[in-house]
Amino acid sequence: DQQVKQNSPSLSVQEGRISILNCDYTNSMFDYFLWYKKYPAEGPTFLISISSIKDKNEDGRFTVFLNKSAKHLSLHIVPSQPGDSAVYFCAATANNDMRFGAGTRLTVKP
Amino acid sequence: GAVVSQHPSRVICKSGTSVKIECRSLDFQATTMFWYRQFPKQSLMLMATSNEGSKATYEQGVEKDKFLINHASLTLSTLTVTSAHPEDSSFYICSARGTGSGEQYFGPGTRLTVT
Secondary structure (H helix, E strand, O other), X not given: OOOXXXXXXEEEEEOOOOEEEEEEEOOOOXXXXXXXXXXXXOOOEXXXXXXXXXXXXXXXXXXXXXXXXXXXXXXXXXXXXXXXXXXXXXXXXXXXXXXEOOOEEEEEEO | OOOEEEEOOEEEEOOOOOEEEEEEEOOXXXXXXXXXXXXXXXOEEEEEEEEOOOOOEEOOOOOOOOEEEEEEEOOEEEEEXXXXXXXXXXXXXEEEEEOOOOOEEEXXXXXXXXX
């Protein structure tokens, strides 16, 4: 039972443009959402998070949007840079349980 | 999509005892499994990487004698926290990668509380 889904396994974007990574969830009890970034041969690193009481959180080039009614969140990266090329995982937590999506591989082309 | 399960989802144990956590790939064969520990501020630390049938590779600073990892089959890896102490209380997450696939699928995690 995949409670957190990232339906796009890969995304390719030109440098300088916006990258939008999407994540859907099914469990309405999730109250905190996180995005992780993972480079090859490294563990995921925390990127940005958002509480369920908010609909937007911004940190530099990264913005996470939460649409609770649609059970959807997205990560916007603008402008995209080649160094952003990595796998991005979204995660959701409820009552100390954490569920991860399968990840989206972002490639930013120079 | 690929499913990874962990058992138990929560465990409370007394200080000095050992706890085993199982990680299973339910619908694919995982040649490589990873064990992570979640620290405060949501960061995930890679503890070790295990390949089926061989010894796990531990990250620097992770005590291999304390965190025993066994990857005996293509669908099962276990993490045993030996002589657990309260500071071992944490959220442990496994992930699995299949043959020929670069994708990594995470388990739901195990909340360990050592009293």
